[in-house]
Amino acid sequence: MQLLALGAVLAAGLLSVQTRPDFSGTWTLVGSDAPEAAAGVKPTVVILTQTATTLTLKNGALTLVFPLDGSERTIKGSGPNAREVTLQGRWDGARLLIEQRTETTSINTTVSLSADGNELTIDAVAKGPQGEHREKQVFKKS
Numbered sequence: 001m002q003l004l005a006l007g008a009v010l011a012a013g014l015l016s017v018q019t020r021p022d023f024s025g026t027w028t029l030v031g032s033d034a035p036e037a038a039a040g041v042k043p044t045v046v047i048l049t050q051t052a053t054t055l056t057l058k059n060g061a062l063t064l065v066f067p068l069d070g071s072e073r074t075i076k077g078s079g080p081n082a083r084e085v086t087l088q089g090r091w092d093g094a095r096l097l098i099e100q101r102t103e104t105t106s107i108n109t110t111v112s113l114s115a116d117g118n119e120l121t122i123d124a125v126a127k128g129p130q131g132e133h134r135e136k137q138v139f140k141k142s
Helices: 002-018
Strands: 025-032 045-050 054-059 062-067 072-076 084-092 095-101 106-113 119-128 131-141
Touching (some): 062 072
Antiparallel strands (some): 025 045, 045 054, 119 131
């Protein structure tokens, strides 16, 4: 009986590991419900590099490193009006939940990957002094 229970625990552990996709790759924005996207702004390309503990996002000169274990990482922006930003990431099955916070704003993002691994969807909710803003972006693997 103990062996059966151990097998069930191991199987559950393997299933939880298998539900965590690898978001690594070069991704090109192909759809967005943001007004800027409708205005024909230059296509956005991001590079994601994922390890067991972090997800690194590169977009031009911007590089952000998100922890994937639920811990927080605080970074300081650049420029005269730079603010500290707290980054946090954690898994919810096959989805990655990312939170970015400043003293006045929070952005909660859900990142998911299509079954074939070629489409990345980002759903974001930003809350701040101007209210709440929702945005959905779809990226194709380049």
